[in-house]
Amino acid sequence: MSCLPFLVVMLDIIARLPPKNVAQCKLVCKEWLDFILDRKFVRAHCHYMRASADQKLLMVGWKTIEVHSLNYKSPGFIVPRGVARPFYAHPSRMFFLASLDGMLCVCLQNTCELVVWNPLTTKFKKLANSNSQGFYKVDRDALGFFVDSSDDYNILHIKRRRGTMTVYIYSMELNSWSTVRFLKHRPYHHYTYLWSPATLCGGGLYFVVTQCRGRSDGLSVIRFDVNSKSFSELCFPNVYDDEVSGSLVNINEELHMYVCIGNYDYRREIVLWRLKNKSWMKGHVL
DSSP: OTTSOHHHIIIIIGGGSOHHHHHHHTTSOHHHHHHHTSHHHHHHHHHHHHHSSEEEEEEEOSSOEEEEEEESSSOOOOOOEEOOOSSOOOGGGEEEEEEETTEEEEEETTTTEEEEEOTTTOOEEEOOOTTSTTBOOTTTOEEEEEEOTTSOEEEEEEEEETTEEEEEEEETTTTEEEEEOOOTTOOTTSTTEEEOOOEEETTEEEEEEEESSOOGGGEEEEEEETTTTEEEEEOOOSOOOSSEEEEEEEETTEEEEEEEEEOSSOEEEEEEEEEETTEEEEEEEO
16 A cells, blocks of 8 residues: 555545545545545545445435435445534525535525535535625525536526626635626516526536416526636427426436426426537427
């Protein structure tokens, strides 16, 4: 072991270990602790974990937050592991908004504060400041988590207040907020429009925007380019009905959408569409 280069030990051996064992490795020495907290290690560890048969599911209960192991090669019950929260918040008063590379972006309902939290390292950062940035309204705002071209983790916060919309970006590298422009002459700031959670795919954050519940002509897809920090608008799949909804999903770095036709009590059809060259291709009917 003493002959192995440090990076080989950390990135090719330690990074392949389950999260519980990685957490134990933080106690070896300060050099290991600092490197395990580094972004390069975090991404290597996440890469190996995604390819592993042993997957983790974070489940939020009324009183507890637990990590459940899911292994598709050897199914069976494994006792879940409780997750300690390094900040004060009851699990029932927490909204989990986005995740990326093992980190979670959470809204604390009592204060509306945004928090970035890594359950593995237990480190967290509250994003709210005295300029009213970093406060999130669950029934009005939208949010996305991404890495830009400079390898910086960012939070995109689309904030709607009193008929206006402001778009903020929080940089974890700079520990500060900045603003970006939204599309001109578009009505999506109004409360009658509902924004879906963001889906990260191919250098973009995608949102389905719905005008209340209803017709397909009131639906659109908004894309935020994580490198140019600019917005664009895409058409919704070519579906015409009085009751339509869409849910985005990243499948092998290709953007797909499940389009449900019919009301919530009776789904007549679910169709999987794939985005290709800014156009939607119709796929499987479920």
